[in-house]
Amino acid sequence: MTSKSPKPTIVLVHGAFEDASIWNRVIQRLQRDSYPVVAFANPLLGVAVDAAYLRSVIDRIHGPIILVAHSYGGAVITEAGGDEKVKGLVYAGSILPAAGEAPHQLVERFPGTSFPTSTDVIPYTRPDGTSGKYVLYQADKFHSQVAADVPASEAALLLATQRHMDFACLTEKVTSAAWASKPTWQILTRQDLAIPLAEQKFEADRARSTVIEVDASHAVTISKPDVVADVIEQAARAIAN
Numbered sequence: 334m335t336s337k338s339p340k341p342t343i344v345l346v347h348g349a350f351e352d353a354s355i356w357n358r359v360i361q362r363l364q365r366d367s368y369p370v371v372a373f374a375n376p377l378l379g380v381a382v383d384a385a386y387l388r389s390v391i392d393r394i395h396g397p398i399i400l401v402a403h404s405y406g407g408a409v410i411t412e413a414g415g416d417e418k419v420k421g422l423v424y425a426g427s428i429l430p431a432a433g434e435a436p437h438q439l440v441e442r443f444p445g446t447s448f449p450t451s452t453d454v455i456p457y458t459r460p461d462g463t464s465g466k467y468v469l470y471q472a473d474k475f476h477s478q479v480a481a482d483v484p485a486s487e488a489a490l491l492l493a494t495q496r497h498m499d500f501a502c503l504t505e506k507v508t509s510a511a512w513a514s515k516p517t518w519q520i521l522t523r524q525d526l527a528i529p530l531a532e533q534k535f536e537a538d539r540a541r542s543t544v545i546e547v548d549a550s551h552a553v554t555i556s557k558p559d560v561v562a563d564v565i566e567q568a569a570r571a572i573a574n
Contacts, residue, residue: 348404414511
């Protein structure tokens with residue numbers, strides 16, 4: 334970074350079934366290197382609502398911003414990242430949808446995902462009497478299908494704290510794609526059983542992303558935090574030039 338360009342604020346957006354603690358090791362590294370960091374608490378209510386919440390966070394930040402996403406969070410930063418303060422987008426084991434695409438289309442375009450067979454869709458009744466649905470990972474498949482390169486004890490903690498994802502997160506279409514006009518970096522997770530590697534490569538090519546491949550499961554922010562932090566800092570240096 335140059336003396337005339339302040340370090341950007343790094344806004345971290347987690348995905349489905351998780352909370353902002355998936356970024357803890359990445360945050361420690363970024364803060365050690367003097368980057369301001371905000372870990373966004375993604376509501377997981379649907380692309381439109383989640384993006385609206387993220388825009389409210391962006392509005393309160395002064396100076397340049399880099400948005401970073403994991404998993405479903407990629408749909409949220411893609412939808413909300415059009416603000417002129419957002420200078421770059423980093424996708425880590427994350428979907429990267431185009432305008433008009435819904436997240437479920439991205440995991441179904443190529444073979445290789447275990448997501449449909451490893452999750453349950455659970456109906457519930459809203460306070461107004463209408464019906465809703467949410468999604469959870471099946472307990473006996475969580476470690477092997479989501480976080481195979483994470484110790485069993487840590488995977489058990491992730492399972493115990495997994496959050497409900499509203500079904501709208503899968504079905505709502507993205508209306509705009511920030512990556513079409515912003516530089517992007519994509520960490521491709523070769524051992525990912527949630528997002529097929531072929532899909533990740535398709536999305537990276539389409540967005541003309543700077544690509545970094547890593548032997549990691551879907552839980553890359555936990556199993557390979559230094560790789561994720563390195564790519565974020567690479568993006569920060571690039572936007573300063």
